[in-house]
Amino acid sequence: MKVKKISQIVTLSLATILIIGCGGKKEPTKQPVKVNKPAPVVSNTQASIADLKSARFGTIELDGKKTYAQNQTIRFNVDTKGKSGFLYIVYLDDKGETALLYPNAKSPLSELNGKYVFPRDFGGMQITATKECKGCQKERTTVYAILSKEPISDIKNLKAMNLMQGKGLSMSLAGDTASNANINIGKIEFFVK
Amino acid sequence: MKKLIKLSVVTVGLLLIAGCTPPKVELSESGKINDIKTDYTQALRNINPMIAVFNGSPVGIYIKPIADRTASGGKLPRDISTVVKKSFNSIGENVKTMFTINLKNPPKYRFYIIEGAITEFDLLKVSGSGRDAAGQGTYNNQKGSVDFGMDQEDKLTKLAITFNPQDPRTGNYVPNASTSNRIEVNQKSAGNEFAISILGSGIGLDNSVTKAQGLHSSINILVELSVVELLGKLTKYPYWLLTRGNVDYDIVAHLSRQFLRDKLNKKIQKVSYLLSLRNTNIQVTSMMNSSLKQAIIDYKVAHGMPANDIISSTLYKSLLGA
Numbered sequence: 001m002k003v004k005k006i007s008q009i010v011t012l013s014l015a016t017i018l019i020i021g022c023g024g025k026k027e028p029t030k031q032p033v034k035v036n037k038p039a040p041v042v043s044n045t046q047a048s049i050a051d052l053k054s055a056r057f058g059t060i061e062l063d064g065k066k067t068y069a070q071n072q073t074i075r076f077n078v079d080t081k082g083k084s085g086f087l088y089i090v091y092l093d094d095k096g097e098t099a100l101l102y103p104n105a106k107s108p109l110s111e112l113n114g115k116y117v118f119p120r121d122f123g124g125m126q127i128t129a130t131k132e133c134k135g136c137q138k139e140r141t142t143v144y145a146i147l148s149k150e151p152i153s154d155i156k157n158l159k160a161m162n163l164m165q166g167k168g169l170s171m172s173l174a175g176d177t178a179s180n181a182n183i184n185i186g187k188i189e190f191f192v193k
Numbered sequence: 194m195k196k197l198i199k200l201s202v203v204t205v206g207l208l209l210i211a212g213c214t215p216p217k218v219e220l221s222e223s224g225k226i227n228d229i230k231t232d233y234t235q236a237l238r239n240i241n242p243m244i245a246v247f248n249g250s251p252v253g254i255y256i257k258p259i260a261d262r263t264a265s266g267g268k269l270p271r272d273i274s275t276v277v278k279k280s281f282n283s284i285g286e287n288v289k290t291m292f293t294i295n296l297k298n299p300p301k302y303r304f305y306i307i308e309g310a311i312t313e314f315d316l317l318k319v320s321g322s323g324r325d326a327a328g329q330g331t332y333n334n335q336k337g338s339v340d341f342g343m344d345q346e347d348k349l350t351k352l353a354i355t356f357n358p359q360d361p362r363t364g365n366y367v368p369n370a371s372t373s374n375r376i377e378v379n380q381k382s383a384g385n386e387f388a389i390s391i392l393g394s395g396i397g398l399d400n401s402v403t404k405a406q407g408l409h410s411s412i413n414i415l416v417e418l419s420v421v422e423l424l425g426k427l428t429k430y431p432y433w434l435l436t437r438g439n440v441d442y443d444i445v446a447h448l449s450r451q452f453l454r455d456k457l458n459k460k461i462q463k464v465s466y467l468l469s470l471r472n473t474n475i476q477v478t479s480m481m482n483s484s485l486k487q488a489i490i491d492y493k494v495a496h497g498m499p500a501n502d503i504i505s506s507t508l509y510k511s512l513l514g515a
Binding site: 084108116 | 453454455456458460480486502504506
């Protein structure tokens with residue numbers, strides 16, 4: 001009698017397993033569903049030349065030759081002093097004209113941090129010294145390096161007055177709340193004979 | 194009656210374990226056995242340019258005997274040093290496989306000593322009768338262990354290979370550079386077919402289906418992919434892009450710091466190389482050109498970044514998969 005009961009239980013449990021499967025856990029095969037992943041949101045914050053008003057001057061270092069002969073290749077060192085950001089190299093002549101040396105069509109803007117040689121490390125462009133004044137003994141040229149945490153959207157509109165606000169001061173005082181640590185500027189002056 | 198209870202427990206256990214638990218890797222019965230030298234071997238080939246782009250200088254490797262340290266009972270090759278050496282030696286000129294070390298006159302490039310072993314071997318299902326597997330059965334709320342034989346020809350083999358690199362200059366093991374990867378080989382009863390699954394943090398082939406030509410070929414694959422990961426950890430290149438594994442954030446941090454310090458030409462080379470891994474039409478270059486510029490813009494747009502050609506660390510990290 002007992003044996004009969006047990007054999008019934010065994011048959012029943014086997015039948016249950018066979019019919020239901022593995023504890024009823026088996027799920028119907030799911031068809032792969034295509035989900036259009038939303039594009040990741042990346043912050044698109046940008047700086048503008050108006051932010052140069054509160055830039056910190058003299059906080060990145062530029063050094064090199066102080067005098068060039070005409071048509072001589074210009075070369076100088078840029079040291080971001082451990083700061084990271086997007087670098088712009090801007091030329092300013094005696095007449096107050098500016099020109100963006102870097103970035104340009106061949107050398108895109110890039111984020112960097114360290115010591116570089118300009119122009120060697122910026123795409124290998126060649127920049128030569130020229131003198132526009134006629135009859136003068138030498139002409140002064142100033143090159144600024146602007147290091148900004150964010151790309152400067154309107155850098156093409158940069159004017160000499162935007163760079164003059166530092167007035168040649170090469171230090172920023174500790175606790176100076178007016179200065180903007182996100183933009184650092186350095187400069188180098190040289191003469192073309 | 195006792196016999197009957199035991200029989201029922203064994204039957205239920207057998208059904209639960211053998212019948213209800215599918216193997217991790219399924220291979221269709223009609224599947225053709227293909228040569229394994231496909232994308233895995235390509236991963237090994239890709240190391241040479243990766244080292245050139247991300248490391249810049251060659252690396253030397255000296256391999257100590259790599260043996261089977263498991264109780265496999267002769268089921269595995271005793272020594273796989275030759276397979277490991279072959280894998281390193283097939284990479285190219287940026288990996289120098291050394292047959293001797295002269296510490297008094299060391300080579301100019303960095304070099305490492307590789308120590309390793311087969312560290313794990315399990316045969317989970319085997320053909321034939323006998324006590325090949327164990328399980329637990331419950332009857333009337335009483336738990337008990339049962340052993341049972343399986344009259345089944347499928348078998349699942351697991352084995353793991355570990356590599357520990359040493360730096361002879363310091364006399365220490367290189368921190369965070371050890372690799373330990375496991376392979377599961379599922380041999381189907383029909384036609385001696387094999388399916389493999391490689392498990393490891395650096396290798397993302399879990400549950401992928403690949404047909405190999407046996408256990409020895411599977412060892413080759415595991416060694417090759419472990420070599421990709423090991424060299425990636427030693428020379429700091431994004432090996433997970435080749436092995437489809439998890440992103441190694443220590444290497445991402447290292448690469449990101451290095452990227453900021455790179456010269457523009459090097460940055461362009463790295464970005465174009467990473468883009469070329471996704472799109473074979475892109476040429477690796479160190480000078481910006483219009484097609485690369487467009488490829489960068491396309492990539493940025495597809496990944497929610499501003500549509501420009503600015504070489505930023507955000508772009509770089511995104512290309513690294515981080």
